[in-house]
Amino acid sequence: MNDPMARSRAMVRWGAAITATALALLAAVMVRAILYTPVEVHQGPAQKIFYMHAPAAWSAMLAFSLVGIVSAAYLILKDERLDRFAACSAEVGLAFSGVMLTTGPIWGKTVWGTWWTWDARLTLTLFLFFLFLGYLALRAAVNDPGERARFAAVVGILGLVLVPFIHLSVYLFRTLHPQPVVLKPSAPSLPSDMLITLLTSFGVFTLLYVGFVTWRYGIALAADLAGGDDD
Amino acid sequence: MQPDAPVLEVRGLTRRYGRARVLKGVDLAVQPGEVVALLGPNGAGKTTLLRVLAGLARAEDGVVLVRGRHPAADPLAARRAIGLVEHRSLLYGELTPRENLAFTARLFGLDGAAVAAAVERLDIGKHADLPVASLSRGMVQRTSVARALLHSPSILLLDEPFSGLDAPSAARLVSLLGARRAEGVAVLLVTHQPEEAWSLITRVAVLHGGRVVVDRPRPSTPAETSRLYHEAIGG
Amino acid sequence: MGDAIRVALAVAGKDLQLELRRRTALLAATVFAALVLVVFNFARDPTAISALDLAPSALWITLVFSSEVALNRAFHAEAEHGALDGLLLAPASRGGLYLGKCLANLIFVGVVLLVAVPLFILFFNLDPTTGWTGVAAVLVLAAVGIVAVGTLFSAMAVRTRFAELLLPLLHLPFVVPILIAGVQASTRLLAGRPLSEVGGWLRFLVVYDIVFLTLGSLAFSTVVDE
Numbered sequence: 307m308n309d310p311m312a313r314s315r316a317m318v319r320w321g322a323a324i325t326a327t328a329l330a331l332l333a334a335v336m337v338r339a340i341l342y343t344p345v346e347v348h349q350g351p352a353q354k355i356f357y358m359h360a361p362a363a364w365s366a367m368l369a370f371s372l373v374g375i376v377s378a379a380y381l382i383l384k385d386e387r388l389d390r391f392a393a394c395s396a397e398v399g400l401a402f403s404g405v406m407l408t409t410g411p412i413w414g415k416t417v418w419g420t421w422w423t424w425d426a427r428l429t430l431t432l433f434l435f436f437l438f439l440g441y442l443a444l445r446a447a448v449n450d451p452g453e454r455a456r457f458a459a460v461v462g463i464l465g466l467v468l469v470p471f472i473h474l475s476v477y478l479f480r481t482l483h484p485q486p487v488v489l490k491p492s493a494p495s496l497p498s499d500m501l502i503t504l505l506t507s508f509g510v511f512t513l514l515y516v517g518f519v520t521w522r523y524g525i526a527l528a529a530d531l532a533g534g535d536d537d
Numbered sequence: 538m539q540p541d542a543p544v545l546e547v548r549g550l551t552r553r554y555g556r557a558r559v560l561k562g563v564d565l566a567v568q569p570g571e572v573v574a575l576l577g578p579n580g581a582g583k584t585t586l587l588r589v590l591a592g593l594a595r596a597e598d599g600v601v602l603v604r605g606r607h608p609a610a611d612p613l614a615a616r617r618a619i620g621l622v623e624h625r626s627l628l629y630g631e632l633t634p635r636e637n638l639a640f641t642a643r644l645f646g647l648d649g650a651a652v653a654a655a656v657e658r659l660d661i662g663k664h665a666d667l668p669v670a671s672l673s674r675g676m677v678q679r680t681s682v683a684r685a686l687l688h689s690p691s692i693l694l695l696d697e698p699f700s701g702l703d704a705p706s707a708a709r710l711v712s713l714l715g716a717r718r719a720e721g722v723a724v725l726l727v728t729h730q731p732e733e734a735w736s737l738i739t740r741v742a743v744l745h746g747g748r749v750v751v752d753r754p755r756p757s758t759p760a761e762t763s764r765l766y767h768e769a770i771g772g
Numbered sequence: 773m774g775d776a777i778r779v780a781l782a783v784a785g786k787d788l789q790l791e792l793r794r795r796t797a798l799l800a801a802t803v804f805a806a807l808v809l810v811v812f813n814f815a816r817d818p819t820a821i822s823a824l825d826l827a828p829s830a831l832w833i834t835l836v837f838s839s840e841v842a843l844n845r846a847f848h849a850e851a852e853h854g855a856l857d858g859l860l861l862a863p864a865s866r867g868g869l870y871l872g873k874c875l876a877n878l879i880f881v882g883v884v885l886l887v888a889v890p891l892f893i894l895f896f897n898l899d900p901t902t903g904w905t906g907v908a909a910v911l912v913l914a915a916v917g918i919v920a921v922g923t924l925f926s927a928m929a930v931r932t933r934f935a936e937l938l939l940p941l942l943h944l945p946f947v948v949p950i951l952i953a954g955v956q957a958s959t960r961l962l963a964g965r966p967l968s969e970v971g972g973w974l975r976f977l978v979v980y981d982i983v984f985l986t987l988g989s990l991a992f993s994t995v996v997d998e
Contacts, residue, residue, distance in 0.1 A: 381994055433945050440942040447932035450555050452998070457928045460991045461942060464921065467987060468946055471980055475949040478972070479956070533556060593857055594998040613863035621861055625854035629786070631793045643782035644862035668793075684858070 314527035321521025328514040335507045343503045352416035357503055359409040361511035362402050363431060368515060369399025370434050373441070374466025377459035389455035390530065392462055393445060394522040398515060400438040406431050426477040433472050437465045542605055544569045544618075544723045545590065545692050549599035551747075552582075552589055559585045561747030562599065569691070569721040572714070572737045574728055574755070576766050577744035583727045584624070586744065587694045590725070591621040603692065617645070620690035622698045626681045630670035634661050634680040637669060638687060645688040655683040660709065674701035682710060686717075693717065693724045699733045711737060732759040743769045776868035783859070783872025788879065790849050797845050798883060805838045805888040809895050827896040828959045832951055834888050835881070835911065836918070839947075840940050842880045843922040846873060847930035860996060870923065870992035874985070877919045877926075885911060903961035906970070910961070913977035914954040920984040921946045927995050946984075953977050 339357040346353035373392045380388040410428055411421040422428070441461050448454035496504065543566035550563040559582035567573050577583050588594040589601065592608055592615055601608060608615035621627075628637045638652045656665050659679045664672055669680060678701045685693065693714070699707050711734055714724060718737060731738055743751035743766055751769045756762045791798055812830040813823070850856035859869055889911075893900050922943050929939040954977070957970040967974075 433948070436945045440938075440945065443938060443941055444928070444932065447934055447938055452553070453931065456994050457932075460924070460928070460994055463991070464924075464946070464984070464987060467983065468949070471949040471976075471983075472945075475952040475976065479952050588998070591861060593860055613865075616861060616863040619861070623854060623857070625857075627854045627858035627861070629790060629849055629855050630853060631790055631849070632786075636789065640782065640786045641858070641862065643785075644779060644859070644864050646778070646863075 310527065310531055314524045314531065317520055317524030317527065319524075321517055321519070321524055324513060324517030325521055326517075328510055328517050331510045332507075332514065335503065335510050339503050339507070343499050344497065346500070349417050352413055355409050355413045357507045359406060359413055360504065361507040362405040362409065363427070364508055365511045365515045366399050366402035366406055366431065366434055368512065369395045369402060369519075370438070370469070371466060373399065373462045377462030377466075380455060380459045381463075386451075386455065386530075389458065390526050391519070391523060392458065393442075394519050394526055396438050396441050396445075396462075397522060398518040400435065400442065401518070402511075402515070403431055403435040403438060407435055424476070424479065426473060426479075429476045430469070430473050434469075437461075437468070441465065543567055543602070544604055545725065546602040546605075547586075547590065547596075547599060550586070550589060550596050550601065551598040552585055552594060552596055554582075554585055559747055560589070563744070563747070563749055565742060565749050565752065567692070567723040567725055569723050570718055571739045572718055572724040572726055572734070573740045573742055574726050574731045574734070574738045574762075575742050575744060576728065576731065576762075578770055581744045582747055583744055584696060587621065587623070587696055587725070587727060591619055591694055592616060593621075617688060618690055619692045619694060620685035620688065622681050622685045622693075622695045624696050624700070626669065626677050627684060628669050628677065628680060631668055633666045633668055634672070634676075634683070635665040637680065638683060641684050641687050647688060651687055655687050658686075658713065659683045660706075675703055675706055678702055679706060679710075682713075686713075691722055693722060694727075695724065696727045697729070698726070699728070699730070707733060731762055735759060741765070745770045776865045776871060779862075779864040779868030780872035780875055782864075783869055784875040784879070787849075787873070787876030791876075791880065797842075798880065801838055801841045801880070801884050802887045804841055805834050805884050806891055808834045808837055809888065809892055813895055823896045824898070824962075827892070827898060828955050828962060830896065831889075831892055831958065832914075832955050834892070835885065835914065835954075836944075836947055836951060838884045838888065839877075839881050839915065839918045839922060840943070842877055842884070843919070843926045843943070844929075844936055844939055846877050846923060846926040851930050856996065866993035866996065867989035869996075870989050871985075873927070874916075874919050874923045874988070877923055878915055881915045881919065882912075885915070898962065902964050903958075906961040906967045907958045910954055910957045910970070910974065910977070913974065913981060914950045916981045917950045917977060917984060918947055920981060920988050924988045924991060924995060927992065950977065950980060953980075 335357065339354050343354075343357075345351055372395045376388050376392045376395070379385075380392065410431065414423060414428075415421050441458060444461055445454055445458050448457055546566040548564050550560050551558065552560040559580075563582075563586060565573075575583055575586075585594065589596050592612065603615040603618055606615070628634075629640075632640070635652065635656060638655055639649065642648070642652050656662060659682060661676065661679055661683060664676050669677055672680070678698070682698060685695075698710060702710060714734070714737055718724060724737070726734060726738070728734065731741065738755045741751065741753060741755050741762055742749050751765060756765060809830055812826065812833065816823075816826050847856070850859065892898070922939070925939055925942045929935040929942070932938055953973040957973040957977075960970050961967070
């Protein structure tokens, strides 16, 4: 396992396996959500999309936080693996925020009667999407690997610091998003059937994130090795 | 610091440029009062080496010691000790030589007298108040040298300082550097034509394939140096 | 700290000297700001939306886009002939260099605003006595925040391909919280509400400025030192 090329192939294999497992589980969660979880009284069947929307949001936020934290670690340790991880996490995060941005309006149209509202969390998601895009565009625009890593790390850290500012300003701007339903200090207000489905879906999306990133990391490692030192 | 301890020393220095590893373990030491001519084919990493020594680029591996100390321990002191002339002028084209030097002086915490002295020393006088962008190559080069010498550094890193200079200006620069050498300033001179500063040079080093392959006292003639150089780079 | 201030003043002084030497950038940015205001006036149906309703948006869009113009050229002079390396060779703290560039950009934006705001009052028929001390304070706090992040990103963007596109792409998400705070506060102030009513937004801007100026001072070395 000391051969980096073998390591990258192993990561691709593991990533693919984890992703496949997560996708199978996701299908199971969807079946449970659609067939076996009761229809929410006020929102109707459209509420089902929530089982995908909220966990995708969670994975995007997870990806974004890890980009920021790992970027800070990169600036201290200067380990190129951290930079590679941050890049992979950003790409995967972009995909998840894309899912969130497509499922959000579908739900919004049925429940709120409008495709888009500038509510706090939906807007934050949109910004995560833009920040991921900016981060990846910057990476693509810098040639020198060391410089690329340093610049990207700065943007990653600043982006994470920006999140509370966006959240607060948009929240004060106006909000009509449903209040957090699970992580309230009091007992969860979702019926337990729905809660189990939702929590399972959170787990599945986290696994999906792990699978995607592992897979992507393996590919990135192989690409770096192939492009490697011109000694 | 011992009397003849090197003022500038690198050991096992490595550095990439983009993906290519340009420096693969450079060892070099320069004593006070020495003028080391650093020769090497294009792309040998001479410019990269100067940038690392000047603190503009980080060494990936290996040790850099400026006056016996790691520059990171006191970066401001290390920068005060070093003067750099690059192939780029490092000047603002829209400002005049005098304004450029005055700005450098402010950054170094020097007063206006230093600027006036530098203008005098390099004979920039009659062009000192025209924008740098309108000056001849030689005059820009003189201003660059004045910029590097402004804060009286104890180490001079010079990348082809004679390029663009006419014979009188080159002679003037040689005598200027000679005076600095006599004061104990250490000079690392990257050049293609060591004969331009022949009387100054005390030692010759050749950088090839990312390593210093020759490091010896100056041979007696430029022809001998040239022979040595071509032998070293296998050309 | 005293050293950082000395360096910052030297850098800002040099940048202003350069600006005065060429003038074109400052002049172009000012004309650009005036044009944005004019465009904004015609980008509405006057029978449906009164000028007053649109006024704060016009003001803030003008500030944001003028700032992007200023920031885009902030490091051009440094990139030519390796002048930035000349700065880095000096025994000057990177935080000081960053603050100097910020100060120069802030003055640039300030000069543009000094022309744009009277035009804005004129074009939108506003009462120049209502709320303007408060709005001026909000504009300054907002400009500091915009410049704090923008200067750092500009130093990066200038070293990349497509610098002019990349800077706004990276920077505008960071401007939005400032924009929200600025529009909310200035709308109320222009409507004659007291300053105390927008205290929350002012505090928001102050915190933003402090956080990102601090981060910028720390991160500048990471950006410019190889």
